[in-house]
Amino acid sequence: MVQLPVTGARYAIVLGGGRSARMGHDKRDLVLDGRSLLARATDACVGRQVIVAVTPALPHDVDPTGVQRVLEDPPFGGPLAGLAAGLAALPSISDGDEVLVLACDLPRVAEIVATLDAAEPGTDGVCLVDAENYPQFLAARYRRSALQAALAGDLHNRSVGRTLGGLRLAQVAAPLITADVDTPDQAEAAGVRLRAD
Structure with missing residues (x-):
């Protein structure tokens, strides 16, 4: 796939916080092929000028010299608060800057990034669409x-879909690679397991 040119800086925000209530374990403790899901996500962002992970702590297999860690305030404030914290950690904005946004619970994250990088963006960007035809804003x-601009104002009780759904995004169908892991059954089906320390 050919990567489209970007006129500004290229950044990445990986959302690794959350309570993981349905999983029953912190998703930072999940591994696939010997690597934590958060490490796999930050690995997929190589080539971005700054990679920000929004998470209480970095897993042992994430190099802290290559990833900036931040946390939303208050902690566990949800993905929009995490995005806002990640954006606040980036250098001053300039025309043409783009931000790659990833949830940490995407087992096929390298394929997701390759697909996004090859896609022609809309006015405000591009997102993938899952097997149920829902846009995946993360x-x-x-x-x-x-x-x-979409994240301006009070983020309390605002949903991701309502907040980002108004952006003019190109949508790319990617039903085979967008499945995330929210429950133990989903993790097992994807070959993801709890890290044994």
Whole structure:
């Protein structure tokens, strides 16, 4: 796949927080092929000028010299608060900047990033669409200024879909690679397991 040119800086935000209530374990403790899901996500972002992980702590297999860790305030404030914290950690905005946004619970994250990088973005970016035809706003590339504008104001009780659904995003069907792991059964089906320390 040919990567489309970007006129500004290329950043990445990986959302690794959350209570993981349905999983029953912190998703940072999940591994696939010997690597934590968060490490696999940050690995897929190589080539971005800054990679920010929004998480209480980095797993042991994430190099802290290559990943900046932040946490939303208050902690566990939800994905929109996490995105806002990640954006606040980036350098000053300039025209043409883009932000790759990824949830940490995507087993096929390398394929997701390759698909997003090869896609022609809309005015505000591009997101993948899952097998049920839902846009995956946490598997997307955004024009940074558009994402920042969408996150302005009070984020309390705002849903991801209502907040980001108004952006002019190209949508790319990717039913085979967008499945995430929210429950133990989903993790088992994807070959993901709890790290044994």
